[in-house]
Amino acid sequence: MAVSFKRFPIPEFDHVALKNMPWAPPKVIDPAEAQRLVSARLKGDTSSFGAYPIMPGDALFDHLRIHGEYRHAVLCILPDRSMVMGRSNAWPVQKAWIVSSLQPQSLDVIAEWKTPRPMNIRLGPDEGIELATKVVYVLAGHRYGDHWIGNRSIVQSDWKRAGAAGGFAILSASADEVNNFHDCNLYFSW
Secondary structure, eight states, X not given: OOOOOOSSOOOXXXXXXXXXXXXOOOOOBOHXXXXXXXXXXXXXXXXXXXXXXXXXXXXXXXXXXXXXXXXXXXXXXXXXXEEEEEEOOOSSOEEEEEESOSSGGGOOEEEEEEOSSSSOOEXXXXXXXXXXXXXXXXXXXXXXXXXXXXXXXXXXXXXXXXXXXXXXXXXXXXXXXXXXXXSSEEEEEO
């Protein structure tokens, strides 16, 4: 009788459903709109939970060593407490940054997750982490030599984990011409 076992458990991740997705460049919000959303949330507004693509200045990209034509950030407006979980299924090594600011001089890295090796589903802790902040920014990329190339992204505003009151997903693809958005994904829920 053959006994099958796993050396370590593999987190669930249905990457097949994320293949061949339609993509268009994200509609980035301007800095004034981003500031309005952040200010409103910090004053207690709960009407704008979600993810908003934004284009930070080059100083942030230089600080994190992110290059490429698709580099951008995603502003995340969150409840007082939320969970974020990462998953990946990609040949290139992936990295996701969750940061407190788009300004390098005031930036705190809340989480910096990198896949341990190519073709690995793990991106951060298997069960994710709890966030106790109302505003974060997310960036995602894949390794190229000594730097990172920004991934293309899709925001799924209607995603939520089973049993959660709300949530959204930030899906990303590292290949320029293949619309498989399972490379470096973050799932927010509350």
